[in-house]
């Protein structure tokens with residue numbers, strides 16, 4: 001029974017924490033470098049987005065006549081409105097970055113590999129993660145439209161034009177998303193409901209499943225190696241007196257001596273409360289401080305109200321899709337009088353292929369069990385290099401699309417006075 005308010009609050013925290021985490025966690029899984037705590041940062045960003053988003057919902061009106069003005073009021077009139085909006089927007093961008101970096105960490109450490117303790121199946125968590133990645137893009141993309149300014153309107157117009165290029169279902173998909181062929185009131189309300197309810201609920205469900213799988217898979221992959229090493233050391237150790245059980249003296253004969261890997265694990269591990277809780281809290285504080293500071297210093301953009309009659313040149317997709325828009329432009333070329341349209345290849349087939357290959361990767365990766373949970377294991381060198389080169393190519397294309405593209409998608413230098421100052425924040 002807790003005797004003081006402090007003990008009572010500790011009991012609540014410990015009870016929750018001990019259901020979410022195992023009682024003990026290996027020192028390696030706890031270290032900052034093993035995982036970068038990027039999954040935890042992604043989760044905290046989602047929490048920050050949910051809380052700030054709820055505040056924004058009190059003032060935002062999802063109607064084409066009022067959406068822009070309600071965001072303008074939030075930005076310039078409502079007390080702390082610009083800060084809340086800025087924090088929400090920067091957290092959305094950072095969540096895309098954190099989730100992608102978390103995927104990169106999981107890939108480079110081979111933490112999706114099938115090998116693990118008996119009963120574990122880590123590819124499942126990799127697939128759940130891929131679904132979460134798509135949900136993160138979906139959340140960000142649907143939120144992009146809501147301010148109903150020129151930036152929002154045309155980014156979504158470009159994005160949904162790319163989706164419409166999908167064979168067979170493309171046009172229907174765009175119709176379903178927009179409630180018509182152009183971005184209008186039906187699109188706004190659909191994006192609003194998806195952004196504020198459907199996608200967050202799906203994310204909460206999948207994140208809970210993702211966390212539960214980590215426990216079901218016997219903890220993080222980085223901990224597998226510790227277990228093996230400890231077991232090997234335990235075998236080599238001479239027996240030494242330890243704790244004994246005699247079933248309270250009810251059985252005859254000698255006692256059972258406990259000097260097992262479990263006992264040795266104590267040396268290699270820490271108790272989850274307070275160690276995991278404390279680190280998780282530090283990650284939260286850093287994430288929150290970063291978002292609110294940047295939200296305060298950088299002002300979330302708000303351009304002119306959306307105007308379907310005035311097409312900005314160039315019209316750009318949100319920054320995380322610009323590598324695809326760049327690819328579409330590279331793959332679109334003219335042979336004589338025939339124009340080869342790169343939208344299908346660059347905008348649909350390639351991203352589809354990337355997601356399919358990533359999903360199949362746990363079965364294509366033939367490296368040994370010892371490579372799971374280890375950074376840059378030598379048996380995975382080639383696949384890691386290829387992965388990093390492709391990632392770098394996507395980053396370079398994103399930078400080009402963001403800063404070096406001007407009217408008619410022509411090349412401009414960012415410092416050129418004629419360069420359209422494209423703000424992606």
Ligand code: HEM
Pocket residue numbers: 035036037038039040041042043046099100102103106111112122125126127128129130132133136207210214219220221222373
């Ligand atoms: C909303 C997005 C996501 C959240 C909140 C999340 C959260 C987490 C957390 C907290 C962990 C524990 C270790 C760590 O912090 O790194 C973890 C592990 C893991 N995540 Fe995620 N994750 C997300 C997206 C993803 C994505 C995009 C992938 C990959 C496609 C992925 C695959 C995995 C795997 C395989 C593990 C187990 C890693 C191991 O055993 O070392 N997750 N995730």
